[in-house]
Amino acid sequence: TYFNPPYWNQEEYYSTDGQMSDAKTYDEFLEMYKKAIHAKFRCTKCGGWAIANLNDFRQNYVFYDFHGDTIRLMQEAGFIYHDMIINEIFSRSVTSVGSQEKRGLKIMAKSHEYIMVFKKPLADGTVWGNYHEYREQCPNIDCKEQIMNYHKQIGFTPESGYSWEW
Numbered sequence: 001t002y003f004n005p006p007y008w009n010q011e012e013y014y015s016t017d018g019q020m021s022d023a024k025t026y027d028e029f030l031e032m033y034k035k036a037i038h039a040k041f042r043c044t045k046c047g048g049w050a051i052a053n054l055n056d057f058r059q060n061y062v063f064y065d066f067h068g069d070t071i072r073l074m075q076e077a078g079f080i081y082h083d084m085i086i087n088e089i090f091s092r093s094v095t096s097v098g099s100q101e102k103r104g105l106k107i108m109a110k111s112h113e114y115i116m117v118f119k120k121p122l123a124d125g126t127v128w129g130n131y132h133e134y135r136e137q138c139p140n141i142d143c144k145e146q147i148m149n150y151h152k153q154i155g156f157t158p159e160s161g162y163s164w165e166w
Helices: 026-043 066-077 093-102 131-137 143-153
Strands: 049-054 057-059 062-064 080-088 112-119
Touching: 026 066, 049 066, 066 080, 066 112
Parallel strands: none
Antiparallel strands: 049 112, 057 062, 080 112
16 A cells, blocks of 8 residues: 655645644644554555655754654554655755755755555564565465556556566
8 A cells, every 4th residue: 555644734634533634743643643554554464565655844943753753653553664765856955955054044955755665464474575485375466467567557667777676
């Protein structure tokens, strides 16, 4: 599953019971986020993947290590932290630092986002690290074929420089 969680109150969402962006404090937000992550763990099949796309943020000059909190909460729920991809959004960070420094803030502008990969262990608690072992245990599911088809749909092909090394 793929998810892009709310950034506490950094973006406006429709206000309703249980809306995480309505939390008054970051700690209250994290408690709500924790419940959502535990629900995601229950709904993810054994051996399944959870991919989070998010970033850290600031509010009132306070830095919030949202990706670090996500790692901790995902692991507390039972997920295995598998990988992190840092996706560059734009490269104006040096210019932004200069403009922030003039105001005395010395704050680096965010020029990236995190794509974090987690895996739910199998029922026996093991995690298979390679495709061949997984195929032997799950012969009716062809993960490799599903992943390759998805990559073709979004343009990640060997011709585009993307490698399908298994």
